[in-house]
Amino acid sequence: MDVYEAIKTRRSIRKYSSRPLEDEKLEKVLDAGRLSPSASNRQAWKFIAVRDKEKIIQMVEACNGQAFIAQAPAILVCCGTDPEGIMSCGQPRHTIDLSIATAYMILEAHELGLGTCWLGSFNEAKVKELLEIPENVRPVAVTPLGYPAERPFPKPRKPLDEVVCYDSYR
């Protein structure tokens, strides 16, 4: 699947099939994160793949009751292992690095026929406690990963001329 096609056809998936997730596919998704660019190539990240059924069920509460995630055979928790740095532009470095990595992983998952749903709604303290994430490490993004059991309609996007301008802001 080419990049543009993947970008155009990916949807957030909130229903997952019971079909098991192949180890090779999980590893390829994780590899997309591993290969992604980071500030100064620091790669200050850890990707936790939760496959244990008990832990997956406990993740529901840590993700503010989003019950659908427990249908998935795996949940990815993408963590910044050095979350202190602010870049000279004023943005938090680990947030950007982990967002690029997670963006790459959700696109690669889609290429492999897998669904994801990027969760910004989770309780950081509870996720950290459940997965034994150290104090100085921050989970930035969480997504279930598995075969989709729905084909949602595309959400509408604004037209290009509303979100693009040339040479200065207008």
Add this chain to the structure above:
Amino acid sequence: MDVYEAIKTRRSIRKYSSRPLEDEKLEKVLDAGRLSPSASNRQAWKFIAVRDKEKIIQMVEACNGQAFIAQAPAILVCCGTDPEGIMSCGQPRHTIDLSIATAYMILEAHELGLGTCWLGSFNEAKVKELLEIPENVRPVAVTPLGYPAERPFPKPRKPLDEVVCYDSYR
């Protein structure tokens, strides 16, 4: 180009050819940003494509003297138009939304044979002044865009077992 291939072969480009950038290619890159997912599909973003040569030259100083960016026929400045919100996980919403959009755009650019270099080093106030960006809007990512005039070696990545763990952090 498939997604995995694009992820694996993309490099940051710091030398650009004088070959002009076709409007259609620029628009396709911008469209990749337009189509990207955002929290609650808010699409609170604006992508500024700087093509004016004078402005591109002035961007060098605003980007802390990174002279190579002036070789490129365009510079993209990706802005969050509602930069206040913090998600329940504690992360800034606009940083994540704009990082996903920029990640999609740099991959799509690579698919089209174009180079990019994600800059985290820029002076936010100077970029805002130069491009007349309003007070309540924040540039999150800046990248030159154009045909590469170099083929840099891949930067080494950590092996998968160093960045991945299963079921809990270790």
